[in-house]
Amino acid sequence: MIACLGRIVHDNDAESKLDDDVSTISKSLELQGSIESGDVVSCSASKDFGGLYSIKPLFLIKPSGAEDISRVVKFAARTSNLTVAARGNGHSINGQAMSDGGLVIDMRSTEESHFEFLTINDSPHIDVSGGALWEDVLTQCVSRFGLAPRSWTDYLSLTVGGTLSNAGVSGQAFRYGPQTSNVTELEVVTGKGEITVCSETLNSELFFGVLGGLGQFGIITRARVKLQPAPDMVRWIRVVYSEFDEFTRDAEFLVTQEEGESFDYVEGFVFPNRDDVFDGWPSVPLDPVHEFSPGHIPQTAGSVLYSLELAFHYRNSDPPSTVDTVVSRILGRLGFVEGLKSQVDVSYTEFLQRVKRAEEEARANGCWDRPHPWLNLFVSKSDIVKFDRTVFKTMLKDGVGGPMLIYPLLRSRWDNRSSVALPDGEIFYIVALLRFVPKGQSVENSVAQNQEIVKWCTREGLDFKLYLPHYQSIQDWKRHFGNQWSRFVDRKACFDPMAILAPGQNIFRRDPSSVIISRDL
Numbered sequence: 001m002i003a004c005l006g007r008i009v010h011d012n013d014a015e016s017k018l019d020d021d022v023s024t025i026s027k028s029l030e031l032q033g034s035i036e037s038g039d040v041v042s043c044s045a046s047k048d049f050g051g052l053y054s055i056k057p058l059f060l061i062k063p064s065g066a067e068d069i070s071r072v073v074k075f076a077a078r079t080s081n082l083t084v085a086a087r088g089n090g091h092s093i094n095g096q097a098m099s100d101g102g103l104v105i106d107m108r109s110t111e112e113s114h115f116e117f118l119t120i121n122d123s124p125h126i127d128v129s130g131g132a133l134w135e136d137v138l139t140q141c142v143s144r145f146g147l148a149p150r151s152w153t154d155y156l157s158l159t160v161g162g163t164l165s166n167a168g169v170s171g172q173a174f175r176y177g178p179q180t181s182n183v184t185e186l187e188v189v190t191g192k193g194e195i196t197v198c199s200e201t202l203n204s205e206l207f208f209g210v211l212g213g214l215g216q217f218g219i220i221t222r223a224r225v226k227l228q229p230a231p232d233m234v235r236w237i238r239v240v241y242s243e244f245d246e247f248t249r250d251a252e253f254l255v256t257q258e259e260g261e262s263f264d265y266v267e268g269f270v271f272p273n274r275d276d277v278f279d280g281w282p283s284v285p286l287d288p289v290h291e292f293s294p295g296h297i298p299q300t301a302g303s304v305l306y307s308l309e310l311a312f313h314y315r316n317s318d319p320p321s322t323v324d325t326v327v328s329r330i331l332g333r334l335g336f337v338e339g340l341k342s343q344v345d346v347s348y349t350e351f352l353q354r355v356k357r358a359e360e361e362a363r364a365n366g367c368w369d370r371p372h373p374w375l376n377l378f379v380s381k382s383d384i385v386k387f388d389r390t391v392f393k394t395m396l397k398d399g400v401g402g403p404m405l406i407y408p409l410l411r412s413r414w415d416n417r418s419s420v421a422l423p424d425g426e427i428f429y430i431v432a433l434l435r436f437v438p439k440g441q442s443v444e445n446s447v448a449q450n451q452e453i454v455k456w457c458t459r460e461g462l463d464f465k466l467y468l469p470h471y472q473s474i475q476d477w478k479r480h481f482g483n484q485w486s487r488f489v490d491r492k493a494c495f496d497p498m499a500i501l502a503p504g505q506n507i508f509r510r511d512p513s514s515v516i517i518s519r520d521l
Contacts, residue, residue, distance in 0.1 A: 057102055069219055088131065148230035177413035410426060
């Protein structure tokens with residue numbers, strides 16, 4: 001089926017403005033914010049956290065709010081080939097927030113345009129800007145209201161709009177779903193430049209399309225996020241397993257229990273079975289006073305070990321004996337290796353900001369600014385044992401120079417009306433290979449290994465999807481979305497018919513002569 005939506009009307013004045021200086025263009029657009037030449041911003045908007053691409057935009061726009069963004073999108077629509085990319089905090093891996101010779105919108109400049117507490121049907125919510133960082137949302141909600149969003153990402157220096165355009169996953173997602181399942185209303189600037197408020201009952205196709213839509217249908221300028229009472233403290237625990245089947249059995253047990261019968265956060269990771277300070281035994285203990293004791297590792301252990309990372313929330317008013325009793329009762333139902341448990345008690349905000357401390361250390365030693373060829377996948381429960389046997393135990397037995405996360409999620413906590421592509425089955429696993437390429441080593445080797453893993457998954461017929469996907473061909477995108485592809489294309493034709501938005505995702509290309517979007521691309 002082909003959706004033919006007419007011809008683009010070209011505006012010669014818009015084309016000629018591209019040759020004018022920055023100040024003239026800014027005035028002609030009547031921007032309340034500012035605009036910079038792509039030559040000036042070559043060190044920011046032309047790069048991202050992945051460090052794999054360098055793509056220079058024509059201009060970097062720093063809007064004051066949705067009205068500025070609308071003007072920029074409409075301006076691009078009057079040209080024959082300009083595209084628009086929304087850039088959050090620059091944490092993409094494969095250039096997804098870049099626009100080659102186009103317009104990049106710095107969403108961080110809008111971070112203070114919205115922050116309003118609301119009570120809707122006796123439930124607390126917060127309206128925040130799409131350009132706000134989750135770490136700032138956390139700080140303000142906890143300090144001002146004693147409340148917090150229900151679902152997070154591990155790293156909080158990400159924008160609200162950025163994570164909602166993908167999914168937003170962390171150890172709370174088994175209970176509350178991803179961040180996309182925890183918003184009730186959005187304000188969006190579509191690819192037509194229209195400022196539209198949408199929700200489950202108002203402009204619902206746009207609402208669910210934008211959630212997990214990879215920026216293809218609109219730019220999120222405001223989000224209404226569900227809140228709940230914030231705990232004071234967290235008991236943060238890590239336990240170690242030598243056998244993958246025992247690790248997955250306990251992980252799946254924990255994520256399928258009712259609230260009160262499990263922990264409030266469940267994640268896991270794989271690490272090499274060796275004495276390596278960076279990603280081996282010494283990297284596991286939470287309390288530096290207590291060292292990892294390799295003597296407890298069973299002699300039958302293989303090349304890698306596994307750890308469940310758990311958190312139990314409590315209030316300052318809770319008696320310590322009560323916390324101890326509940327935590328011990330839940331841990332008593334697990335089969336981890338005796339003697340390989342580590343725990344600390346930290347504040348709730350300190351726990352949620354745990355990756356921030358790792359970032360500070362990485363910046364201090366220079367690792368943070370090196371390339372990060374990360375690979376994130378969703379793998380069906382039915383294939384996770386096979387994945388472990390070939391990928392973790394063989395391909396990655398020496399590690400990836402960074403964390404290798406793996407933990408189960410529940411499909412029923414995700415809304416299938418959103419644009420996120422998931423494996424079949426109720427239980428699936430997120431696998432995140434968070435590579436840090438050491439100085440002097442080739443990033444190409446890491447990228448090649450990522451490609452080898454994806455090709456192996458495809459060749460072996462595993463039920464998997466890339467999370468934060470990046471593909472080079474339309475055939476790969478069609479395979480990624482599967483039977484959701486036609487819906488995805490229809491949404492594109494409806495909300496961004498000129499294919500102006502998010503060109504860095506490499507899904508749709510702007511055609512300078514027509515507006516034709518086909519499911520058979």
